[in-house]
Amino acid sequence: MLSFFAVLIDGTIYASWLFLVAAGLTVIYGVMRILNMAHGSFYAIGAYTAASAIGWYFADGSGSAGMSFLILIGAALVAGLVVGLAVERGLLQFMYGRDEILMVIITYALLLILEDGMKLVFGVNPYFAYQPYTALGRSTIAGLKVSNYDLVLIGIAITVGVALWAWLERTNLGKILRAVIHDREVARAMGVNVRRMFTLTFLIGTTLGALAGALTAPSISVVPGIGVEVIVLAFAVVVVGGMGSIEGAAVGALLLGLSRAAAVHFAPQFELFVIYGVMSLVLAIRPQGLFGRTLARKI
Amino acid sequence: MKNAQSTTTRVAGRIAAGVAAAALASTMLAGVAQAAENGKFRVGIVTFLSGPAAGPFGIPSANAAKVIVEGLNKGALPAPYASKGINGAEIEAVIIDEAGGATKQVEEFRNLVQRQKVDAVVGYISSGDCLAIAPVAEELKALTVFYDCGTSRLFSEDTKPKYSFRTGLDAAVDNIGAARYLAATKPDITKIAGIQQNYAWGQDSWHDFTLAIAQTMPKVKVVENQMPKVFQGQYGAEISALSVKKPEVVHSSFWGGDMEAFVLQANARGLLDDATVVLTCGESALDRFKDQAPNGSIIGARGPFGAFAPKNALNDWFVKSYTDTYSMAPTYPATKMAQAILGLKAAAEKAGGGNGTVPTADAISDAFKGSTFESVAGTVKMDRADGHQAVQPISYGTYKYDPKTGKATIENVMTFSGDCVTPPDGTTSDAWIKAGFPGAKCN
Numbered sequence: 001m002l003s004f005f006a007v008l009i010d011g012t013i014y015a016s017w018l019f020l021v022a023a024g025l026t027v028i029y030g031v032m033r034i035l036n037m038a039h040g041s042f043y044a045i046g047a048y049t050a051a052s053a054i055g056w057y058f059a060d061g062s063g064s065a066g067m068s069f070l071i072l073i074g075a076a077l078v079a080g081l082v083v084g085l086a087v088e089r090g091l092l093q094f095m096y097g098r099d100e101i102l103m104v105i106i107t108y109a110l111l112l113i114l115e116d117g118m119k120l121v122f123g124v125n126p127y128f129a130y131q132p133y134t135a136l137g138r139s140t141i142a143g144l145k146v147s148n149y150d151l152v153l154i155g156i157a158i159t160v161g162v163a164l165w166a167w168l169e170r171t172n173l174g175k176i177l178r179a180v181i182h183d184r185e186v187a188r189a190m191g192v193n194v195r196r197m198f199t200l201t202f203l204i205g206t207t208l209g210a211l212a213g214a215l216t217a218p219s220i221s222v223v224p225g226i227g228v229e230v231i232v233l234a235f236a237v238v239v240v241g242g243m244g245s246i247e248g249a250a251v252g253a254l255l256l257g258l259s260r261a262a263a264v265h266f267a268p269q270f271e272l273f274v275i276y277g278v279m280s281l282v283l284a285i286r287p288q289g290l291f292g293r294t295l296a297r298k299i
Numbered sequence: 300m301k302n303a304q305s306t307t308t309r310v311a312g313r314i315a316a317g318v319a320a321a322a323l324a325s326t327m328l329a330g331v332a333q334a335a336e337n338g339k340f341r342v343g344i345v346t347f348l349s350g351p352a353a354g355p356f357g358i359p360s361a362n363a364a365k366v367i368v369e370g371l372n373k374g375a376l377p378a379p380y381a382s383k384g385i386n387g388a389e390i391e392a393v394i395i396d397e398a399g400g401a402t403k404q405v406e407e408f409r410n411l412v413q414r415q416k417v418d419a420v421v422g423y424i425s426s427g428d429c430l431a432i433a434p435v436a437e438e439l440k441a442l443t444v445f446y447d448c449g450t451s452r453l454f455s456e457d458t459k460p461k462y463s464f465r466t467g468l469d470a471a472v473d474n475i476g477a478a479r480y481l482a483a484t485k486p487d488i489t490k491i492a493g494i495q496q497n498y499a500w501g502q503d504s505w506h507d508f509t510l511a512i513a514q515t516m517p518k519v520k521v522v523e524n525q526m527p528k529v530f531q532g533q534y535g536a537e538i539s540a541l542s543v544k545k546p547e548v549v550h551s552s553f554w555g556g557d558m559e560a561f562v563l564q565a566n567a568r569g570l571l572d573d574a575t576v577v578l579t580c581g582e583s584a585l586d587r588f589k590d591q592a593p594n595g596s597i598i599g600a601r602g603p604f605g606a607f608a609p610k611n612a613l614n615d616w617f618v619k620s621y622t623d624t625y626s627m628a629p630t631y632p633a634t635k636m637a638q639a640i641l642g643l644k645a646a647a648e649k650a651g652g653g654n655g656t657v658p659t660a661d662a663i664s665d666a667f668k669g670s671t672f673e674s675v676a677g678t679v680k681m682d683r684a685d686g687h688q689a690v691q692p693i694s695y696g697t698y699k700y701d702p703k704t705g706k707a708t709i710e711n712v713m714t715f716s717g718d719c720v721t722p723p724d725g726t727t728s729d730a731w732i733k734a735g736f737p738g739a740k741c742n
Contacts, residue, residue, distance in 0.1 A: 002543050010536035017533060124353040126556055128587050130563050138569060144539060145569035219564055220532045221556035221587075225351045229530050264525065264536035265543075272497060272528055 005142050007261045013150045015257025016157035020215065021230050022237035022249045023160060024208030030244025031181055031201040033100055037107040038087070039209050039234060041114035042080060044227030046210025047217040048118060049079040051127035054218065058131045065135035072132060076214035077207060083114075084206030088199055096198060111227070119224055126221040133218035153215060160208070164246050177201065181244070236275055240282045242292025251290055255282075339391040340384060340657050342368070342643070343411035345404070345422025346447075346636070348396040351530055355555040355583045356424050356447070356632040361394055363633035364421070366620050367640045368392045375620075377612040379673055385647045387655045393417055397424060401431035408432050412441040418657050419444065419647075421639045424632070426450035426499060433463045442660040442667075446639035447632060449473065449500065449601070451507075451728050454684035462664050466639040466679060466689045468602045468721070470500065471507045471728035473552070473579045475720040476693035477599060478511035479741075480713055481548060481577065484597075490522045492546035492574070494537055496557060497526040504552035504579065510732040522546050534561050538568045546574050554580040563591045571596070581698065582606050583630045585707050589700060596698040598709065603676045604638075605631030606709050607694040613641075614675040638674040642681075642689075645672035680717070683724055690717035716742045 025039045053075040057063050087110065095106055136148035168174040179187040180197050188194050213227075220226070237256060241248025256275050263274040270277075282290060344364045347357030368390045370376050374383035384390050393415055395407055404423075411417045419442040423429045429448035436443035443463050445453065449470035454460060481488070491512060495501030505524055512519055522544040525537040538561075541549060549570070553561050558578060565571050571593045581588075581598025582605045592598075600607045606628070608614045617637055621629040629637075646667035650658035658666075669686030672679050682690040696712035719741035722731035731737070 003540075006536075006539040006543060010539050013535050014533065119349060124349060124358055126354045126559060126587065128559060128563075128589075128591075130591055133563065134567055134591070138567060145542065147564070147567045149567070150535060216532075219560065219567075221559035221563075223351045223354055223556035224349060225530065226532065226556075229532065261536040261539075264527075265540050268525055268540070271526070 002143055003265045006144050007258065007265050009141065009144060009146060010264070011258035011261035012154055012254070013146075013257075014261060015253040015255075016154045017212070017216065018233060018237050018257055019157045019250055019253035020153075020160060020208070020212040022234040022241075022253060023164065023246065024205035024212070025234045026238045026241070026244055026246060026249045027164065027208065028202060028205035029238065030246075031177055032096075032198050034092070034103045034107065035100065035243075036205065037104060037231065038110040038114060039107075039205070040227030040229070040231030041111050041118070042083065042206045042209030042227075043213035043216075043230050044118060044222075045079045045083055045114070046076045046213030047220075047222045047226060048122045048127065048213075049210070050075040050214035050217040051129040051222045052122070054129035054131060055127065058129075063131065065132060068132040068135065072214045072218070073211070076211040079214070080207030080210030081203055083210075084203045085199075087206070088202045092202065093195065093199070096195070111231075115224070115227065124224050126223045127217070128221055129217050131218065147219075149219065156215065160211075161246065161250050168246065173200075233275070236279050239289055240279050242286075242289030245289070245291035248289055248291030255290075338388060338655055340386070340388040340419075340647070341391045341393060341415070341417040342640070343408075343415065343417040343420040343422065344392050344394040344636075345397050345407070345411075345420060345428075346394075346632075347398055347424055348394070350398040351555050352424055353398070355630075357397065359583075359630050359633040360424070360447070360636040362625050363617075363621060363629060363636040364392055364394065364640060366617070366624055367637045370616070370620055371640075371644065375616070377616055380613070380641060380644060382648070384655075385644050386652045386657065388657055397422065397428060401425075401427045404428045405431050405435055408435055408441075408443075409439070412439050418442070419643055419660070419663070421446055421636070421643060423448050426453075429453050429465075433460065436463045437461060440660055442643075442663050444639045444643055446635050447601075449503075451503065454688055455727060460684065460687045462660055464642070464664075464667050464681065464687045464689075465684075466642045466674075466681075467635050468689065468691060468693065469728070470504050470552075471722070471732075472693055472720045473599060473601050474504055474508035475511045475728075475732065475736075476695060476715050477508060477550065477577050477579055477597070478515045479715050479720065480597060480695040481512070482515035483713060484711065485548065485575070486516070488516070488547040489519055490544070490546045491519050491548045491550060492521070492523040492525075492541050492544055493550045494525040494527070494534070494541065494561065495552050496529040496554075498529050500554075501526060501529075501552055505550070507728060507732065508550050508552075510729065514732060514735055530557060532556065532560050534564050535568075538565050538570050541565075541574075542568065542570050548577060549574045550577045550579075552579045554583065559584050559587060559591075562588065562596075566591055566593060577695075580631075582709075583632060585630060585698075585709075586627060588698065588707060589705070590702060592698050592700070592707075594697070594699050597695055598698050599693070599695045600631035600634075601693075602631070602635070603692050603694050603714065604634035605629060607631075607696070607712065607714075608634050608675060609677045611673075611675075611677065613673065617675045634676050638676050638679065641674050642667070642670075642672050642679060646670055682717070683721060685724065690721050692716050693720050714742075716740060 133149045237252045241252030263271045346360040347353040421444045424447045426448045445465040451469045495505045577597040579599045582600035649666035650662040694714040696709035700707045
């Protein structure tokens, strides 16, 4: 019984993390049709910036948990907005309208450049910024000890998901964005500044990636290569949920999170395989993903 | 037409011959330049300078190589390494990155030996890289000293090595040592669990450890083992799966960021309140765990390295020089690199020559084989794999963090002699453990 409960808790926590990692990727693809391979780099930049800021804040041995959370979020905002703006203005704006495959190659090149850039800026030594993770303590739920930080992560993921949904569905800006998603030529003809929408979307996507990294940093050792590791998982979530769909990313993350937790508890030998097994199964039944829409190709 | 063809052929032939002659001449000139330049003893140093293994292992190793090479060139080391360089020749270190996989490393190795004309190569953390390089070293007759990789298959697959040596210990030694430490310090435990990275290193470590525990503590039951993907970083579900089985000891061969993340998360989740963690690579994060690793955690250093290194004049010099240069004490990968370079110097000088001469790879190999040399980690005997594999003691101890000073130390250290944890020649570690360690000489 405890194992079933543990699967539910562990699966939900892991799903929250997966959703935070994948949300930015799916937002960018949904609006811009760019499969952003460099998303993992924004995650890593967020993690490094947050870990550096937390290390600085706790350098003298004192500091409060509440303030450390503000620092995490602030670091993510700065990292995501500054680097995102530099990438969008300095590179991507010249590439809009190109073939989707070419954009994959361009963002892959960007991933490699940013990975080396991070080594230059942050070095290769691990960053250990655990204070916010341990400051919140832990709870015992039905006999299972759970880190309160992980429970907060579930709340943040739900908040991010609801905020993204409300923004897209309930605000004028969201309606304009949906118009761009639906048909960018018609939106442009109706007076929408599509390029400005692209810039805004890209910054939201990169900031979400950096936020995921910043919120993960306190529970891991931040080392070179962490961005490359998460990008594969983020793609799995986005593909299962349907590319470009926020609700799809949420359901996909939950499905993969619970499946993985169940495998870890009941059949650990399948743990490596289970995420890609579920992805293959979903794609075999619905090639467009759970919430993806099949679109007629324009000629 | 025939004449025209033949003229064309002749001209083409002359051009080809000219190009070939020019290429040969340039190669010879390069060789002469190389030889002239080589009043120096050139050593290729291969370790991770990028990727997840760089921070915990590769960079400390490269830093150690720089400290030792600089010290040797100045003649600053204590006896028996007080003479300058190697055989009086200045040492030149060519440091390259081990990242990129075995295929790339084979290319890099060939480049070091054939183009950069190094006199020896010291390196390799990854077992996959060691297994790929060893046969190439024999093919190229290139003296190669493996300083860290842990695979037990290195010399079992290449049964007649001449040019390959390993001055580090293999993974079976780590896990036999861990099992012996548990048997000596926690004889009453009954439930053990494990978490390992899911690749050869983790699988082999768990295999060796469980075999050894079955011999040293036959009443112990293995209740769980988790094998997450390497570099996964998030271990929530694995920690729950371990927790519900209520083990008294959790063994892990995790290293680098994975090890630090697991300890942090397991401690925060309360797993380590009830279970003692055994970290076979734990010493490499001694300065980073702070208060996140519980006091009493059992840590190892894959031999008598890093914080476990015995007190001697060589180690005192090394620790001081390294700390002065990098503002931190050397961890075990650094000690292992220092040991490998000192082993190379000892062998080259035993091969003779003096006055700045660089002995041939054959001469150094003959001198290295079966030798005994002094190192920053004590006396090293090249006493296994027909004189190509080092035998040394292995130490384990418990972690203790002092929040007042912010420093971590190791307590309750136990050291097991090399002959207590290393299988004799002619048997595999598997067979030796299953047979109950026949011939083991324990202190």
